[in-house]
Amino acid sequence: MIDNLGLALSHGLIILAAWRLLWRPDLNDDSASPPAADEAAPKLWKGRKGA
Template sequence: MIDLFSLLLTHGLMLLAAWRLVRRADLDREGPAPARARWGRAPDA
């Protein structure tokens, strides 16, 4: 029972992660990646 639960849980989480990656709009665009803040700081621009 525990083995089945752990398999369903991990595969379900991987499916959720894959679904969220496929649904991202920025994966459909070509070009440089936008600047993002790292560790809570504003990007250097």
């Protein structure tokens, strides 16, 4: 019983997430481009530039 409940719950949540992602209004909007690579990643590593 627990196994079937766990499988149903996990698969149901995956289906719900996919359903919500597919029906987003900006899914097919080309003007909503992702940020550039320099803006997307935070500057966590401050290494030497010449090395």
